Amino acid sequence: MNKPTADFEVITAFREDFPALKDYAYMDVAARGVPSATTRAVLYAHMDARTENGGDKEAMFATIESARGRFAELINAQADEVTFTKNISEGLNMVATGLNLKAGDNVIVCADLEHPNNVYAWLNLQRDGVEVRMVKAVNNAMPVDAMIARIDERTRCVTASTVSFAPGFRTDVDRLGTACCERGVCFLVDAAQSAGILHTDVLASKIDALTTSTQKGLLADYGMGFLYVRRAWAEKMQPAYLARFGVDLGDAHEASLGDLSFKYAQGARRFDLGNYNFGNAAMVDASLKQILEIGTRRIEAHVCKLSHALAQGFVDMGVPVAGGKPGPHLAGIVTVGTMSANHYGTEDERFDKLYKHLGENKVRLSIRRGLLRFSLHAYNNMADVERVLGLSRKFLG
Ligand SMILES: Cc1ncc(COP(=O)(O)O)c(C=O)c1O
Numbered sequence: 001m002n003k004p005t006a007d008f009e010v011i012t013a014f015r016e017d018f019p020a021l022k023d024y025a026y027m028d029v030a031a032r033g034v035p036s037a038t039t040r041a042v043l044y045a046h047m048d049a050r051t052e053n054g055g056d057k058e059a060m061f062a063t064i065e066s067a068r069g070r071f072a073e074l075i076n077a078q079a080d081e082v083t084f085t086k087n088i089s090e091g092l093n094m095v096a097t098g099l100n101l102k103a104g105d106n107v108i109v110c111a112d113l114e115h116p117n118n119v120y121a122w123l124n125l126q127r128d129g130v131e132v133r134m135v136k137a138v139n140n141a142m143p144v145d146a147m148i149a150r151i152d153e154r155t156r157c158v159t160a161s162t163v164s165f166a167p168g169f170r171t172d173v174d175r176l177g178t179a180c181c182e183r184g185v186c187f188l189v190d191a192a193q194s195a196g197i198l199h200t201d202v203l204a205s206k207i208d209a210l211t212t213s214t215q216k217g218l219l220a221d222y223g224m225g226f227l228y229v230r231r232a233w234a235e236k237m238q239p240a241y242l243a244r245f246g247v248d249l250g251d252a253h254e255a256s257l258g259d260l261s262f263k264y265a266q267g268a269r270r271f272d273l274g275n276y277n278f279g280n281a282a283m284v285d286a287s288l289k290q291i292l293e294i295g296t297r298r299i300e301a302h303v304c305k306l307s308h309a310l311a312q313g314f315v316d317m318g319v320p321v322a323g324g325k326p327g328p329h330l331a332g333i334v335t336v337g338t339m340s341a342n343h344y345g346t347e348d349e350r351f352d353k354l355y356k357h358l359g360e361n362k363v364r365l366s367i368r369r370g371l372l373r374f375s376l377h378a379y380n381n382m383a384d385v386e387r388v389l390g391l392s393r394k395f396l397g
Pocket residue numbers: 030031087088089090114115117118161163164165190192193213
């Protein structure tokens with residue numbers, strides 16, 4: 001018998017820590033991931049302290065800095081380049097407003113593929129005379145060449161999701177990053193569908209700003225996110241909101257009003273506001289530790305092996321898979337069916353019924369843009385893939 005590889009053993013041990021995976025083939029991280037038992041225990045411990053004695057504020061701040069540092073490590077950034085947000089939209093809006101755009105400046109976005117939250121943030125700037133340059137998707141993939149071609153001397157920002165929420169194809173962020181860097185344009189990515197799942201190196205990919213939330217690939221809960229802003233860009237930005245943790249107070253107590261001619265805190269810390277979501281920060285600190293222990297290169301390789309097997313299985317069944325045969329476009333999301341604007345159902349009754357059937361058999365997935373969307377993380381395994389393919393094959397006949 002073949003000896004299990006070290007990678008296999010690490011991933012198997014990780015899966016054991018997820019109660020949901022005992023029952024479910026959970027393939028819905030693109031909507032929300034499931035927290036581990038370890039992460040839940042950390043939240044309980046936080047609440048125990050809060051309930052029993054009010055909690056220890058210094059320890060809470062230490063957790064904040066630990067989470068900040070771990071997120072920075074996850075994407076190869078520095079801790080001072082990371083701030084906290086409520087969600088992805090807040091991170092996007094912090095950059096949109098922090099760039100201080102003027103009438104006649106423009107931003108480039110492919111609205112066809114972005115989540116609405118990465119469109120409204122920019123449309124809102126039209127009130128200041130900012131031009132939002134919409135570029136059409138090409139075969140449902142990010143139109144990288146066309147986006148680069150639209151950059152001119154008034155372009156201040158190019159924004160794209162690293163992986164679209166549907167149909168879930170990867171964006172060539174390295175090429176967009178290089179093009180933006182050469183032209184001095186801020187490159188902002190929405191990493192909702194990749195953070196914690198795909199290996200990410202903001203330096204290598206020349207990403208200037210990146211935002212994500214904590215309930216998806218970071219495996220914590222709703223109500224919090226991170227925003228990375230490269231130091232050189234952050235130092236040029238003026239936050240739309242300002243509060244004590246965004247101001248350089250030196251060693252002064254958090255409740256003291258410093259010099260009225262205040263100085264912004266270093267780097268992206270200037271976007272910090274008041275108190276934090278300490279409970280969720282404790283959770284994400286714990287889940288980031290688990291993710292970092294496995295390593296994102298290993299997670300990405302594992303997830304892609306599964307997504308390729310799932311996509312190939314559907315192709316072999318004659319089911320239409322977005323993007324066709326598995327290839328480099330695939331990340332951790334596999335979508336099947338016909339793309340439409342419908343998020344409540346599909347365009348084909350067979351797939352609506354399949355969705356229901358899978359749900360009844362404890363497979364968790366979503367419908368987005370008329371497609372059945374299966375999304376994977378390190379806690380999934382080949383047995384999950386085979387379960388979904390087996391149920392689908394039998395059901396579709
Ligand atoms: C690509 C992408 N961006 C943004 C969001 C959601 O943004 P927010 O965290 O602000 O709710 C999602 C959620 O599904 C998403 O997939």
